[in-house]
Amino acid sequence: MSRKLRYTFIYIFLTISAFISVFPFFWMIVGSTNTSVDVIKGKLTFGNQLTANLKSLWDNYNLGGVLLNSIKISILVVVFSLIVSSMAGYGFEMYSSKARNRIYSMILITLMIPFAALMVPLFRLMNFLNLIDSHWGVILPMIPSVFLVFFFRQNFSQYPKEIIMAARVDGANELRIFFSIVLPSMRSTYAAAGIYAFMTSWNAYLWPLVIIQSEQNKTVVLMISNLASGYTPDFGVVMMAVVIATLPMLVVFFSLQRYFVQGVLGSVKQ
């Protein structure tokens, strides 16, 4: 095959694939402006139902409250899990000892365990703590993220130790070194980890589904799932909800693309 012909094939293949990847996003936005019947028939042009769909979502499905719930849960998970897991990553990396290294490998193994395996005891624990149908019931188990501990440890291993030594000589306390010297200089690591934590909590489905029962405590994802599985869902409204759930992630993705990819993938080291 000639070189030129091969490249033509490659470009055609990549373009079709890229189109398939992006097309559902386009269709989702188109769908949010159409009526239920048009959506299900696969209409490909913009309609005039945008405000009607948005209004229906706002009035009938408590969009405002649901959005606030999701934002609240995500922000709290991000803040707490960044503090807890970055401290742990720092602790494991900077003060490594035999005992702590052994604990570290034990913790990493838990990454293999499917969440469904923890669900039943966690549900009973939340019941015992009286946290069923509460946001804290959703938040608490999402805070200790083993993946983020791993991610932070990998990144702290590249932090210049001389800076820490110099701060120690100056008599700074270890916690202060961490919070006022190390933390501020690792902004990109925190950004990537924050995106990971945000995405996990914003998109969480199974655990909130188990914990949250009342309408007023629902998250965006729960609302969509509920909305779409009704007996006769209004698919235009469903599309609007899908757009709203996806939009924050798209904005984060396009504004912080580099950190986003880092955060989603973690650090790949060979």
Add this chain to the structure above:
Amino acid sequence: MSRQHKKIGIERAWNRWGWIFISLILIGIAVFIFYPIVYSLYLSTFSTRGFLKTFVGFGNYIRLLQDSYFILALKNVLIILVVQVTIMLFLSLIFATLLNDPKLKFKGIYRTALFLPAVTSLVAYTILFRMMFSNEGLVNNLLMAIGIIKEPIRWLLDPFWAKVTLIIALTWRWTGYNMMFYLAGLQNIPAEIYEAAEIDGATKTTQFFKITVPLLRPIILFTTITSTIGTLQLFDEPMNLAAGVVTGSSVGPGNSLLTPSVYIYNVCFKYSPNFGYASAISYVIVMIAAVLAFIQFKVAGEQK
């Protein structure tokens, strides 16, 4: 003497700081991961119905072997694992190889476009796909317009096609994600290796199988294991793809979308709850995940 003392003091303080820094995560993991693991093992030896809790020993595990729903759920997930993960990882590898070509133009655009699906929430994209694959929906219209099919395909109403839809949806969502791992790995392979192969007259296909695949083995292993665990845990997609399409308790037509996680959820919260039995199911899934990961390690190790 006093210096020696001071040194020990510093080491002790240093060690104490180590524990202080990891204390929060240790508490969190103990409460929210280790305790559930241990408790669920204990619980799996009981049959629990409401407040009634009877010790059954291995009874739940024996019951599992004869539970046709559980076996079906496992079968579904293994079919998806073999078909979907293979197609997806192969595609990811192809995309990564093509995009790693220094002479290719518009790399950034292709990469962004292919990665974009990884941004979506699992529930949101599943519902989007459910609408696209409805009977008179977009995909059927498109296929009929091009002339590939004459009759609409009953995507979500037929057990076979429901699985195909799930596989298409999963592949759409995760191919670009896995591609990024391979791209990161490919950047560590020096271009000279390919240039040397080119001079020796190796075709692109030979280069792919003789250079790219072997050198990316650790990353291929990593993505295979994470995809395996992910597939065994499938919940959001089957749950939402099946919802509203088929009435009754069937998860997808003829339970074709029933997965272990969905089954565990149903055993806990839909049917008359039996937490003991659900724990036993989850333990079997953990074991299967561990065995599969072990096999994958072995296979990847032996090819060296």
